[in-house]
Amino acid sequence: MYDNLNEKQKEAVCHTEGPLLILAGAGSGKTRVLTHRAAYLIEEKGVNPYHIMAITFTNKAAGEMRERIDSLVDYGAESIWVSTFHAACARILRRYIDRIGFETNFTIYDADDQKQLMKDVCKRLEIDTKIHKERYFLNAISHAKDELIDVAAYYQNAGADYHQQQIARVYDEYQKMLQKNNALDFDDLLMKTVELFQKDREVLEGYQERLRYLMVDEYQDTNTAQFAFIRMLASKYENLCVVGDDDQSIYKFRGANIRNILNFEQYFPNAAVIKLEQNYRSTQNILDAANSVIANNLGRKEKALWTENARGNKIFFRQFAEAYEEAEYVARDIKEKVRNGQYGYRDCAVLYRTNAQSRLFEERFITSDIPYKIVGGVNFYARKEIKDLLAYLKTIDNARDDLAVQRIINIPKRGIGATTIARVQDYANMQGMSFYNALRNAQEIPAVGRAAAKIESFVTFIRAMRTKAELIPLSDLLKELIEQTGYVAALEAEGTDEARARIENIEELQSKVAAYEMDEEQPTLSGFLEEVALVADVDSLDENSDYVVLMTLHSAKGLEFPQVYLAGMEDGLFPSYLSITSDQAEEEIEEERRLAYVGITRAMQNLSITCAKQRMVRGEAQYNRVSRFVKEIPPALMSQSASEPVKMREQKVQAFWRAKEAFHAKPFAGSYQPVSDTVFDFGAAGGAADISGTSGADVEAQRGKLGYGTGDRVVHQKFGEGVVTKIAAGGRDYEVTVQFDTAGVRKMFAVFAKLKRI
DNA sequence: TTAAGTTAAGTTTTT
DNA sequence: CTTAACTTAA
Numbered sequence: 001m002y003d004n005l006n007e008k009q010k011e012a013v014c015h016t017e018g019p020l021l022i023l024a025g026a027g028s029g030k031t032r033v034l035t036h037r038a039a040y041l042i043e044e045k046g047v048n049p050y051h052i053m054a055i056t057f058t059n060k061a062a063g064e065m066r067e068r069i070d071s072l073v074d075y076g077a078e079s080i081w082v083s084t085f086h087a088a089c090a091r092i093l094r095r096y097i098d099r100i101g102f103e104t105n106f107t108i109y110d111a112d113d114q115k116q117l118m119k120d121v122c123k124r125l126e127i128d129t130k131i132h133k134e135r136y137f138l139n140a141i142s143h144a145k146d147e148l149i150d151v152a153a154y155y156q157n158a159g160a161d162y163h164q165q166q167i168a169r170v171y172d173e174y175q176k177m178l179q180k181n182n183a184l185d186f187d188d189l190l191m192k193t194v195e196l197f198q199k200d201r202e203v204l205e206g207y208q209e210r211l212r213y214l215m216v217d218e219y220q221d222t223n224t225a226q227f228a229f230i231r232m233l234a235s236k237y238e239n240l241c242v243v244g245d246d247d248q249s250i251y252k253f254r255g256a257n258i259r260n261i262l263n264f265e266q267y268f269p270n271a272a273v274i275k276l277e278q279n280y281r282s283t284q285n286i287l288d289a290a291n292s293v294i295a296n297n298l299g300r301k302e303k304a305l306w307t308e309n310a311r312g313n314k315i316f317f318r319q320f321a322e323a324y325e326e327a328e329y330v331a332r333d334i335k336e337k338v339r340n341g342q343y344g345y346r347d348c349a350v351l352y353r354t355n356a357q358s359r360l361f362e363e364r365f366i367t368s369d370i371p372y373k374i375v376g377g378v379n380f381y382a383r384k385e386i387k388d389l390l391a392y393l394k395t396i397d398n399a400r401d402d403l404a405v406q407r408i409i410n411i412p413k414r415g416i417g418a419t420t421i422a423r424v425q426d427y428a429n430m431q432g433m434s435f436y437n438a439l440r441n442a443q444e445i446p447a448v449g450r451a452a453a454k455i456e457s458f459v460t461f462i463r464a465m466r467t468k469a470e471l472i473p474l475s476d477l478l479k480e481l482i483e484q485t486g487y488v489a490a491l492e493a494e495g496t497d498e499a500r501a502r503i504e505n506i507e508e509l510q511s512k513v514a515a516y517e518m519d520e521e522q523p524t525l526s527g528f529l530e531e532v533a534l535v536a537d538v539d540s541l542d543e544n545s546d547y548v549v550l551m552t553l554h555s556a557k558g559l560e561f562p563q564v565y566l567a568g569m570e571d572g573l574f575p576s577y578l579s580i581t582s583d584q585a586e587e588e589i590e591e592e593r594r595l596a597y598v599g600i601t602r603a604m605q606n607l608s609i610t611c612a613k614q615r616m617v618r619g620e621a622q623y624n625r626v627s628r629f630v631k632e633i634p635p636a637l638m639s640q641s642a643s644e645p646v647k648m649r650e651q652k653v654q655a656f657w658r659a660k661e662a663f664h665a666k667p668f669a670g671s672y673q674p675v676s677d678t679v680f681d682f683g684a685a686g687g688a689a690d691i692s693g694t695s696g697a698d699v700e701a702q703r704g705k706l707g708y709g710t711g712d713r714v715v716h717q718k719f720g721e722g723v724v725t726k727i728a729a730g731g732r733d734y735e736v737t738v739q740f741d742t743a744g745v746r747k748m749f750a751v752f753a754k755l756k757r758i
Numbered sequence: 759t760t761a762a763g764t765t766a767a768g769t770t771t772t773t
Numbered sequence: 774c775t776t777a778a779c780t781t782a783a
Contacts, residue, residue, distance in 0.1 A: 057773080058773080059773095084773070085773075086773050087773090111772090186772090186773060187773095189773090190773095250771075251771080251772075251773095253770080253771065253772085254771080254772060254773080353770065353771075354769070354770050354771075355769090355770085355771085356769065356770090356774095359774095376771095376772085413759085413760080415759075417759055417760085418759090419759090534773070535773095552770085552771060552772090553771080554770090554771045554772065555771090555772085573770095574770095576770055576771085577770090578769095578770065579770085591771095592770095592771095595771080616774080617769085617774095618768075618769075618774065618775090619774045619775090620774095
């Protein structure tokens with residue numbers, strides 16, 4: 001089993017005791033080393049797999065590692081703890097966070113939630129967000145957390161600097177709000193775990209005792225907090241094996257501390273260092289290109305990547321006149337390679353610097369009938385419909401999450417508007433209670449008045465769902481939720497392409513819930529929400545399906561493809577304009593260069609580098625030169641060809657839209673109501689009556705107030721005569737639906753409609 | 759109270 | 774070019 005490892009790899013596998021730094025160049029088989037090392041520990045050293053932990057960067061990498069260990073080891077692989085930093089911390093905190101002032105059913109806030117909360121914070125502190133946006137403060141806070149700087153330390157560091165003090169105050173308030181909502185943001189997961197370890201020796205020692213053998217993948221991208229986490233865990237047994245490549249460090253902007261790898265031997269003076277320099281992935285040409293690019297960076301750990309692989313094809317390079325021609329070329333090239341059987345779609349990847357670049361390729365791939373998958377961009381779980389449903393689940397799970405409650409209190413429309421919410425919030429602040437608890441006392445809030453009844457039915461609904469959550473499986477709960485709120489029904493009624501896409505997403509969510517229930521021995525609502533909060537888009541990549549993958553260079557790290565297209569290699573795009581013009585341009589360009597290195601080394605057999613003289617950025621034409629990184633590749637390694645003549649653009653654009661329409665216009669199951677001027681009315685569908693319906697007594701009250709009721713014939717001064725089909729209470733007014741003789745079905749508010757019974 | 763309509767602002771990269 | 778934030782009509 002260990003015979004197909006080279007000498008260095010073997011050495012790394014067998015070095016099991018004490019700190020070990022493996023400097024693993026791109027494609028040098030580091031995953032193979034890690035998996036074999038785990039197998040070796042279990043099979044040869046008799047280590048209980050329960051004592052082994054492997055930390056990876058993405059869930060996908062974690063899954064892959066577990067699978068590969070599983071195929072090497074007879075049994076026990078499933079007891080190894082393979083996880084990402086964030087997932088590991090979340091799991092630890094779920095057990096012990098009550099020791100540092102949170103409840104164990106805390107929710108995890110994503111970027112959207114953070115921004116929402118920060119908006120609140122700024123309002124409270126009367127900070128003008130026109131000067132500094134929410135993101136500005138969030139970035140400052142995030143960086144502080146990466147460096148384990150807490151609020152007190154931030155105040156201290158600020159000294160007399162007014163601006164820093166202001167950030168400290170924002171940080172302070174932000175943390176208080178999080179605590180009040182029993183919520184953590186991504187960075188808190190790390191920081192709170194470290195805090196827990198510091199404050200509670202018992203917990204730390206428990207984990208130290210359990211996790212005697214630690215392995216960390218992609219070590220070059222760890223930040224200070226992550227390093228503190230590992231160091232604390234490892235400090236007892238010191239069996240810490242880290243694998244990394246300083247040349248592939250590309251997350252400085254996220255706090256990655258390159259010193260963690262450069263100074264590893266100083267932190268652990270008895271550390272062994274092993275270099276893996278033989279590359280098994282790429283052709284000689286590709287490797288030479290990568291090496292000559294990265295050679296332009298200073299301050300690297302010295303290493304020379306080599307391969308026994310054949311020289312291979314030259315690297316293709318071409319500059320196009322316009323960005324759409326670049327996309328067209330890539331599409332055509334992929335088609336051709338697939339047609340002559342050279343590659344499948346799954347063998348091809350298009351890599352670019354920014355997510356915005358994906359659009360042109362997407363358009364082109366649709367017209368060319370190329371199956372593709374875009375990784376990144378808007379996260380599945382960040383979509384409105386998904387967030388809405390998740391907010392319901394969160395509300396059911398953790399009523400202290402004010403953000404979640406406020407998100408869905410008026411979805412579907414319950415006539416609880418901004419004004420009412422603000423009044424309840426005021427009351428909650430005054431009483432020092434959570435928003436949801438204030439809702440439960442709605443009758444006692446004088447300012448709320450009539451809306452109290454609606455709030456009450458909302459609370460009753462949540463309470464009922466909460467009871468059900470204990471009794472029925474998660475998938476049934478979600479189904480119930482969708483039916484009771486009429487969420488999908490309302491989308492069906494909309495009948496637009498967009499609504500159909502949303503329904504598909506909801507179905508996708510339902511299958512994710514089902515999959516979670518299948519995988520997990522003890523599925524819980526909290527568990528599902530946590531899993532959902534911590535998935536990255538790359539995690540969903542599936543090697544078994546045949547599609548071209550499009551993604552940013554950052555997402556591509558750790559992956560490999562036979563055919564790689566590096567697109568948009570232009571100065572100003574890659575390296576980015578921001579890095580070129582930065583105060584620390586040299587440093588930032590070095591990071592971009594490492595990114596280029598990552599990109600080049602993803603390619604196994606063929607690499608195509610493309611760029612365009614002109615492209616549209618934010619609706620404006622931008623003219624870029626060929627990227628400096630391309631010029632760092634020796635010309636002898638490249639083949640160039642002249643640009644193709646410019647073709648008629650108009651035709652192509654039109655063809656794209658036709659194709660896109662055809663692509664999305666699938667038949668749609670469900671009732672389609674051609675209702676014009678539709679008010680988004682969930683009440684019309686499903687069992688929503690118990691939350692927004694009208695009782696029999698109300699009907700009489702309506703008839704009295706309005707002078708007409710359902711079934712009556714009425715006249716409208718513009719629409720003429722018609723029959724009232726429905727009257728729904730909404731806000732302080734009634735929403736009346738009328739089937740007009742000539743003007744079709746209309747919905748309108750009674751005060752404006754001025755209908756008269758005839 | 760809602761939704762359509764208008765205007766302003768903004769883009770690296772992500773667990 | 775898209776998305777969020779505001780205005781206004783019903």
